[in-house]
Amino acid sequence: MIKIKIDGKALEVKPKTSIIEVADKVGIDIPRFCYHKKLSVAANCRMCLVEVKNFAKPLPACATQVMEGMEISTKSKFTKDTQKSVMEFLLINHPLDCPICDQGGECDLQDTAVAYGASKTRYTEEKRVVFDKNIGPLISTDLTRCIQCTRCVRFLKEVGGMAELGLIGRGEHAEISAYVDKSVESELSGNIIDLCPVGALTSKPFRYSARSWELARRSTIACHDSLGSNIEAHVKDNVVKRVIPKENESINECWISDRDRFSYEGLNHKDRINLPLKREKNQWKEIDWEEAYELIEKNITDIDIKKSNKIGIICSPQSTLEEGFLLKKIAKELNTSHIDYRLLEKSFSENNNWLGCKIDEIESHDAILVVGSNLKHDQPLLAHRFRRYANKKNNFSIITSYDDFYSTRCLEKVIVNPSAYINYLLMILKQVQLSTKYKINSEVIKNLLKTAKPSNEAKIIAKSLLSNKSKAIFLGQQILHLDDGDNIKLVAMHIAQAVGATFGLIPGYANSVGLNELNLNTDNISADKILSQSKEAYIMMNFDPFYDYHSPKKINSALKKAKFNLAISPYISDSFKEFDVVLPMTPFTETSGTFINMEKTIQSFSAVTPPAGQSRPGWKILRVLANFLQLEGFSYDSSEEVKTDAMIEMDKKNEFSLKDFKPSNIERGLEVLNVVRANDSDMIVRRAPSLHQNKNKDQSCCLINPTTMLEQGLIDGQKIKISSSEAEILINAKADDNVCLNAVLIYGKQDETFILGMHNKVKIKKA
């Protein structure tokens, strides 16, 4: 600790901290524009210049580290004069168009100018004008307002992982620019709107729709991935006008992904339903709630539920804990254990499907191995922690089939077919076993290890897992989508046990962990099984059966066979044709509830706006449904009461166990990689127009490694025919060497591709 004085106040501070950090800690305000606690120090705005005793020149508080005996004056005349002069410089070329600027009222420059600016300008020359650039549908640019602080440049490079913006030109001609003809495509790009201290970068979808002081700020939890980002919805006239991050250092820090930020645009999409719908003569007819419930009651009570499992229930992994609990309770009362939330999975072994450690502990490991993940799309914001870790510690290895870690320093990056994952893991296990003498009881695995010959990569990864103190192995979502996912899990767990590593799985959706903790599927009956055994009735909640379930054909035929199908959904579309009744539920912003995120943090939230039209929160719909069905024990008055019971239910969860290794005959040959892009993950984001306006050519393409293309006799950009067991589509093939060999990457959950189903074998042919 070293002793310093700041404004006469004696302090003991840690060495290597900057003056601005000290000041922030003790609540002394130093004005700043370029400095941001999460970004590298640029020291270019010069607004934080302060007087330090024995220095003739003022020093930038952001870039100056404290030294023993340093005496800092943040309020002296010298400091104030200096800061005022910088303020004057910043304002001379600024257009001062606050009345027509979206940043007005929440602008760092405006606020600081009130404190440090003069009331009249001395600058009478012509002002600089900078032409605006179109950098995509999310961010609007007014570059004449830019003060060149480069926060956006540093964010995209350091947090976004790609230097998509830069400061081009010199001197007064310096301006922020993207690459020629490029827009900003980072999944985290919206954060530069928050970072911009002036109105140079503002939200395009929000533009001119409200003033900051007209907005009510209400906290909630983002629902599009399992990170559980804390967000603040800004509401005017009961409509969410925009979403910004709410700082939570241990979860989302001060960032959110673009889908969390802009998905609000999908909330009031034209597909939204405000009244219950009844299917009559292939037409939807609006009915009132009373009629809807009576219709459901009549159809459900017709079913002889004395025999078990006559009804199948499938809900989205985005369902709240309360919804899940009520569904489970209804299922029990209706004598069915056929209830599941796993819509994309193929691996159903019982599992602790959580991260295995706290989110902010990820980076404290000395070595990390990630297997099978499209982090950039599955968990856009979490990906940033892995990138930061990798670039700092150089002890990050990844085995995956599509390389979306291109600007990241990896110890080993193995880009292979998903069918090869198991071999790599066996090789690593063998190498690990050599030095740990770890015992494996499974004869099958023992036999497999006999033939495994560790490759160089496997040796390096094994070495990094062995030679470091704390390490972690994380499996990505992709593992659960593979036929041999259970085997991969098992072998990875053996490696983790052998080296004493944290073992975790990166869950997919907002409440995947919560529903698992709730033991929703007590008998571990999978959605696949529920659909393949004919049911008399299905209840499906909060997902699009064709887009969100991996096999549209399977779900369609199951629904066709059933006598009665009930959907509870905020939206209606062609996917719901086989349903008899659709009840309008509210999206997450209009309900209270609870999500348990990937690190098992329980986060409850309230509605930020009242339900639109006559739609109702999911938990209320289920409660009233139970009442209509005359089921016992559903007299809840609030979601908190439901939560209390759900928490008790969660405590009953049993420990998980893994089955033995089941050798599977994986066919070699062309493999399919189904990647769900960040902006296609669920019903809400798919309906947010701005997130899709920038749909670049890649998205309506399939991607194939150029070498594989050559082998298949294809050329870049050629139209090809892809056929699966479910359907056949025509699509352009694009060469991309980030894809592993012998595979075709198809973006899932898209209009062009959903019909193929996911994880199916495919054949490709020239069209």
Add this chain to the structure above:
Amino acid sequence: MPNNNSHKASINSDVFPICLRTSNLEDSSSLQTYLSVGGYEQIQRILKEKISPEKLIEEIKISGLRGRGGAGFPTGIKWSFIPNDSAGTKYIVCNSDEGEPGTFKDREIIKKNPHQLIEGMIIAAYIMGAQVGYNYIHGEIWEEYESFEKALAEAKKANFLGKSICGLGFDFELYAFHGYGAYICGEETALIESIEGKKGQPRFKPPFPATYGIYGRPTNVNNTETYATIPWIMQNGGGSFANIGVENSGGTKIFSVSGHVERPGNYEIPMGMPFKTLLELSGGVWKGRKLKAVIPGGPSTPVLPAAEIMKTTLDYDGLKNSGSSVGAGSLIVMDETTCMVSTLKRLSYFFYEESCGQCTPCREGTGWVYRVIKRIVDGKGKPEDIDLLLDVSKKISGRTICALGDAAAVPVLSFIKHFKDEFKYFIKNGKSMMDANS
């Protein structure tokens, strides 16, 4: 433009040019010529006798050699900052990015006597334990760059560069790096960024290049003239170098004389020479006119009026006492017909155009200053403009990441200080005082 014969002008026959010592010889830039004046003997002697770097640094300290790029920092002291014991690559860089108006000495060294620079850099590399060197050559000069590449090839072929120099076990690789002509890249950390392939923008200091330079490794950056002086000091001893000059200003210094003189060009003269003598050497003020003012070290050094400069000797203390500085020795002579307001407009335009734009006071302030002066020259000046110019310049000065901000303020402050009446006249009458006299 420099006159090619001008360096003949060493006034004292016992002192021959040091940095430009081959320049009177035929084929001055060739290895053969350099060898004929004792070239590459010093590095071989040092390596053969295994003279310790400490001893060599001591010699340089005795010589009183100070950085010739403008800051005038004692070279011996600077070289002792490089952590000698650190493992890994260390770099030395020659800053040949002279880009300020009136500077043209480094290009002459590179063109006429490149091997002496190379030998100087090898000795420096040996002293500081550097394995790799770069000569960063200004982007607007091409012939010199080619000429240096040729010299490098010759030196490599003769095993003065590369693995085990002259078979004596010391490795040193030297590369020429051609810049793109940005003045800011003459700032050593911007130069380092540029070598790394990034946009040439100064870094915030500390850390200084001595600990965190190219790719974060210890790096020493010196001016061309500084390195080129080293072989001579090694040959003749620090004492004889110091004796050439005056106290605190050892040796010779190249002054690039331009402007209103009869024979502009590079003059390598002993430090401490009276300005008057140099003016005589360069043929005096042209067209028989009277001297009005002189910028002694380049536009980033304060201008001195005739009366002041005529009393001054050309050395660090002499110029400091007169209120200016040696700078890079880019001496610009202005005759009695020169309009100081228009001159300042051109200088301010230079700094305005060359500001890197990274930090606020310089980016915004240089444009402001230029526009105000331009307005005055356009006949639209206002009486309060003079105070405004002074105030804005003072507010740029000392508040920026690098010294370009300070440099931009210097001409404004000194021109107005010495020639305020001309500014007042211009503002009042909407035309130059010079036009009134003619």
